[in-house]
Every structure is written in C-alpha cells, then in structure tokens.
Amino acid sequence: MADPMKIRAQLKGDVAEVRVLMAHPMETGQRKDAAGNTVPPHFIQSMTVDVGGKKVVDGHVGTSVSRNPVFGFKVKGAKVGDKVVVSWVDNKGDKRTDEGAVA
Amino acid sequence: MNTTRRTVLKSATASGVLAGLIAAGALRPTQVLAAEWNKAAFDAHDMPGALKGIGAGATADSKDLILRLPDIAENGAVVPVDVVSTIPNTSSIWILVEKNPSPLSASFDFANGALPEVSARLKMGQTSMVKAVAKADGKFYTAQKEVKVTVGGCGG
Numbered sequence: 001m002a003d004p005m006k007i008r009a010q011l012k013g014d015v016a017e018v019r020v021l022m023a024h025p026m027e028t029g030q031r032k033d034a035a036g037n038t039v040p041p042h043f044i045q046s047m048t049v050d051v052g053g054k055k056v057v058d059g060h061v062g063t064s065v066s067r068n069p070v071f072g073f074k075v076k077g078a079k080v081g082d083k084v085v086v087s088w089v090d091n092k093g094d095k096r097t098d099e100g101a102v103a
Numbered sequence: 104m105n106t107t108r109r110t111v112l113k114s115a116t117a118s119g120v121l122a123g124l125i126a127a128g129a130l131r132p133t134q135v136l137a138a139e140w141n142k143a144a145f146d147a148h149d150m151p152g153a154l155k156g157i158g159a160g161a162t163a164d165s166k167d168l169i170l171r172l173p174d175i176a177e178n179g180a181v182v183p184v185d186v187v188s189t190i191p192n193t194s195s196i197w198i199l200v201e202k203n204p205s206p207l208s209a210s211f212d213f214a215n216g217a218l219p220e221v222s223a224r225l226k227m228g229q230t231s232m233v234k235a236v237a238k239a240d241g242k243f244y245t246a247q248k249e250v251k252v253t254v255g256g257c258g259g
Contacts, residue, residue, distance in 0.1 A: 015218065028226070030204060045140045049217075056217035062145040064200055064208040064226045066181045072222035075215075 007100030009051070009084045016078035016102045018049060020086050021070045028063040044069065044088045051075045051102065052082035078102050144207050150199065150234070153207040157197055159236055165190060165244035170235045172248050179227040179252040186221050188237040188244075193219035195238040202231035227252045 003023035009016050022044060029041030041063060049057040056075050080102055087097040144156025154162070171185035186196050196219060199206045203226070211221050219237065227233075227250060234247040 026226075028204075051215075051217075054215040056213065056215045057221075058212040058214070059221075060140050060145070060210045062205055062207050062209060064203045064205065066224035066226050070222075070224050072185075072220075073211075074218040074220050076218055077216040 002094060002096050005086055005088075005096065005098040007084055007086055007098055009078070009082075009100055009102040011078060011080055011102050014076060014078070016051060016075045016082070016084075018051065018073045018075060018084055019070065020049070020072075021068060022047075022086075022088055022096075023068055024088075024090065026063065026065060026067045026069065030063075042090060042092060044090045047071070047086065047088040049073060049075075050083075050085040051078050141207075141210065144210075145205060147207065148205060150201050150206050153199055153205070154236070156207065157210065157236065159197075159238070159243040159245075162236065162243040162245045165237070165246060168235055168237045168244050168246040170233065170246040170248050172233055172250050175251045175253065176227060177253050179229070179254055182225045182227050182233075182250060182252075184223055184225055184233065186235045186237075186246075188219040188239070190219075190237055190239040190244055193237045193239040196221055197236040198223065198225065199234045199236065200225060200227055200231050201234065203228050206234075 006021040009018045024044050025042055027039050027042040031039045033039050043063050044061045047059045048055055057073050082102040084100040084102060089095040141156060144153050147153040147156050167189045169187040176182040184198060186198060188196060195212045197210045198208045200208055208225050209223055213219050230251045232247050232249050234245055237244045
C-alpha cells in the first residue's frame with residue numbers, strides 16, 4: 001500500500017484551491033536498474049477529486065507525470081468544512097483514497 | 104539485413120509492451136472510477152496519434168488558453184506546468200509533451216464547479232514543445248510553448 005496523500009484545500013473567496021501530493025514511483029517502463037534490467041512500468045492511471053460529496057475532477061495520467069505527482073485544482077462554490085476526497089488507481093490495480101477538508 | 108532484424112526486434116518489443124498493458128487492463132474491474140483510461144491516446148507514440156486518440160481532429164490556437172511553463176527546465180524529471188482556460192464551458196484539459204516517448208501526459212475532466220485550471224509536474228526527456236488542449240462545447244483549442252531541458256527526466 002502506498003503512503004498517504006497530502007491534501008490541502010484552502011478557501012479564497014468562494015474558490016477552494018485544492019492541492020494534492022501523491023506518493024507514487026511513477027515508473028515509465030523505460031528506466032533500467034543498476035543491473036541493466038528494465039524496470040516495469042508502474043504509474044497512476046486514474047484519479048478523482050470530490051469536494052462536498054460531488055465529483056469535481058476526473059483525471060487520467062500517463063507515464064510522463066513526475067514521480068510523487070502534485071496536482072492543483074480550483075473549485076468554485078466550496079465552503080469551509082467541505083470534505084475533499086481524492087482517489088487514485090495505478091496500472092497494477094493498486095489504489096488509495098484519502099480525505100481532507102476545505103479550510 | 105540489419106534493418107529487417109531491427110524491425111522485427113522493434114515490433115517484438117512493441118507487442119510485449121502491449122501484452123503487459125492488456126494484463127494491466129485486466130485488473131481494471133477493481134476500479135470504481137467512471138471514465139476509462141484512454142489507452143489509445145496514452146499509448147500513442149507521436150503527437151498526431153495522441154491528438155487523434157483524444158478525438159481532437161481540428162484544433163485552433165487560442166489566446167484564452169494559458170499555458171505556464173519555465174523557459175528552461177534544469178531538471179527534466181520535474182517540470183512544473185500550469186494550464187488555465189478562460190474559454191467559456193471548458194470541460195476538459197489535456198497536457199502533451201511532443202518529444203516524449205508517449206506525448207500524452209495527463210487529461211482532466213471538470214464538473215460541479217471545478218474551474219478549468221490545473222497545475223501538475225511533468226517529466227520531459229528532452230527539449231520539446233509542450234501543448235495544452237482544451238475542449239469547450241465540442242471544439243478543441245490549443246496552446247503551446249517550448250521548454251528547454253538541460254537534464255532529461257525519462258530513462259535513467
């Protein structure tokens with residue numbers, strides 16, 4: 001199981017700025033290890049962000065997103081205390097869901 | 104003769120990669136997300152293929168699609184990118200890196216009050232054009248910018 005995500009959601013006016021850091025190796029399948037063997041691809045493929053119980057972002061990711069991906073989104077109409085739920089699934093079927101709240 | 108051998112090797116690698124991805128896809132039923140990972144677009148090895156994969160046939164450059172990137176990226180493994188669309192009714196944004204082995208980097212669909220803005224960090228193998236594509240009312244708009252990469256972030 002991957003490490004927890006870091007989720008921060010800050011309300012500015014009526015727009016919540018949501019930032020998420022996911023702990024993931026994001027292997028491209030092109031890198032070789034010290035022994036010269038190709039490291040198989042292992043990367044996040046899909047992610048969703050829910051704010052206040054509604055899905056706001058549905059994202060799909062390829063191998064060319066950096067290791068430990070960071071994403072930022074802005075959501076209008078959010079309120080302080082709204083629950084922020086972020087989930088991802090990688091190409092091996094591993095998944096993780098973490099929660100935060102709009103502050 | 105060498106050319107033939109190369110071609111066979113190349114296609115063998117390609118089909119191996121495909122088999123791996125199909126196996127990965129077989130794990131899919133466990134996922135609960137609505138939309139499917141667009142395999143055709145993410146697996147495309149050139150820009151036209153990736154654009155075709157996301158269904159963006161005709162695209163128009165737009166000043167209302169803002170792409171913020173550094174001019175020079177010292178480390179290709181982490182290139183910060185910001186995409187902001189001020190085009191009304193923007194529903195989706197894609198980010199593509201032209202010279203990466205698979206240009207399509209990420210796609211985002213927005214709903215329920217999410218503003219059509221996203222920030223992310225990309226890997227770039229070499230100096231390349233980075234392209235953002237936005238979809239609004241069924242039309243596709245693009246913006247692009249070149250980023251010079253001093254140390255590549257793909258391979259190792």
